[in-house]
Amino acid sequence: MAFDFSQTDEQRMLVETVRQFIEKEIFPYEREVDRAGEMPMDLAKQIKSRAKEVGLYAANMPEEVGGGGLDVMSQMLMERELGKCNWALQKFVGRPSAILMACRDEQIEKYLLPTVRGEKMEVFALTEPGAGSDAMSISTRAEADGDDYVLNGGKHFISGIGLPDFAIVFTVTGVDETKRGPRKRVTAFLVDRDTPGFSIRRGPRCVSYRAYDNYELFFDNVRLNKRQILGEEGKGFVLANQWLTGGRVMVAANCCGKAERAMELATDWAATRKQFGQTIGKFQGTSFKLADMATELRAADALVAYTCWKLEQGTMTDADAAMAKLFASEMLGRVTDQAIQIFGGMGLMDELPLEMMWRDARIERIWEGTSEIQRHIISRDMLRAKEQ
CATH class of the missing domain: 2.40.110.10 (Butyryl-CoA Dehydrogenase, subunit A, domain 2)
Known part of the structure; x- marks a missing residue:
């Protein structure tokens, strides 16, 4: 079976739109917000308003309820780019819980539609x-x-x-x-x-x-x-599992975006920082780290894309989602840690975003199901196949 994960013109435009959005609307504020430990509501309203203007708000929801109607692969690409910035700010780009599509009757007007509209x-x-x-x-x-x-x-x-x-x-x-x-x-x-x-x-x-x-x-x-x-x-856990399983794939995409940003920072530093008369990127101790980071990121991207393809086809299993979330979140932990090592002491200084990214990466192995839970889901699926 052949797979073609190349981006369409529309997807390339979406990626570029999100990239420009976070560079202009989010990156300038993320360090200030992180240091304060609190999100100013006027900034939240500004991000939400700009996201609506460029058509990013509620892009994950179906068009029939006022959302952007993105397909799964496009959602993944959007989440990958948004992953490069802090969750406290990217939250206001707005991706309502898809579980709200279970709303019916008066719930639609009271909960679903106002949430999609950002009200x-x-x-x-x-x-x-x-x-x-x-x-x-x-x-x-x-x-x-x-x-x-x-x-x-x-x-x-x-x-x-x-x-x-x-x-x-x-x-x-x-x-x-x-x-x-x-x-x-x-x-x-x-x-x-x-x-x-x-x-x-x-x-x-x-x-x-x-x-x-x-x-x-x-x-x-x-x-x-x-x-x-x-x-x-009595069907609440069925709903929860549907949301959690699909959500884990998007968390994995988020992790890939974060890892790419950390790797780019480390690569730029390795190409310009000089020690012992040459750039540190020429030392194998540094260059091999970069090679490992790039390889792991490429593997995670491929796994996430394949899992999204299965989700779109309706064939994704809980184990598929668990594999993507497990590998991408643990890859992110290794990449951010290696990026800190390449920067040395500067990587831990407050002037750079890397120490923030390193801290933020740690929770990815815990929320949406810990790494241990993901391994349990994967191994359970493997063993059940043998019991049948």
């Missing part, structure tokens, strides 16, 4: 203090009470910037008996920020993406109508 912001609330990588261990519960549900529990490590307008909250609404024993029935709800009993606060600051907040959410007898169920009752 509302959502957060994806799955992770809990006692259920990190083991998502099926969530304990937040929504007990049925007539046509309503009463929600109690809490979430943490919920990413976002500025208080969200609503949360997509995953809860336990019952237990089903399966061949493998009892299994929690997980349901997703759309919960407005101003709902009585729902409170939100900023969680601990993270060393990666300092200005990209993480929140703690608390639910104390929050009353929700069944009309606020996203999708079907």
Whole structure:
């Protein structure tokens, strides 16, 4: 089977548009925002407005709901370029959670369309203090009470910037008996920020993406109508898995963009920095690092492109997505670390963006599923194939 991942004219134009956008609208502010550890809302509004002007906002969403209607490969190319800049700023280019396409009836006008237009912001609330990588261990519960549900529990490590307008909250609404024993029935709800009993606060600051907040959410007898169920009752984890699996591929694309930026910085430094009468790039200790960085990046790009192709064909498996996320995120860690080594002490100085990129790279092996979880998904798929 032959694969052709060459870019179309439209895709090349998209890449150039995103590249120019981040150079003009994001790069000039990212160090200031990182140092402050907070995203100024006037800057956020400016980025969002400019993104809308050039047609980048909500480009991942279908045209029929007002989005840009990008295909999977084009989304990947866009994410790769956006990956070169800090998440706290690129967030406002706007890629709403595709899970919102499960909205129906009045949910479409209340949640989906305003989010696509940039009038509302959502957060994806799955992770809990006692259920990190083991998502099926969530304990937040929504007990049925007539046509309503009463929600109690809490979430943490919920990413976002500025208080969200609503949360997509995953809860336990019952237990089903399966061949493998009892299994929690997980349901997703759309919960407005101003709902009585729902409170939100900023969680601990993270060393990666300092200005990209993480929140703690608390639910104390929050009353929700069944009309606020996203999708079907008991099908929340199916929705979550669809979003997480596709999202992992885009995280991998993001990592490739970050690695390319770090490699370019290191290459420029190696070509100009002189020691012992010659540029340091002429020493094998440096040049071999660059060669390894370029090779690993090329391999990650190829894997991500192949995985996106499978996603577009409808044949991508959980293991495919896990491989892309695992390899690209760990590749990024090695590339940024080697880039620091090539720069030496200067690489760790605040004047350069590299120390920020090095810190930011660390979280990529944790969020959207840790490297260990990705390896579990991959090996489980391999072993199940032998059991059949």
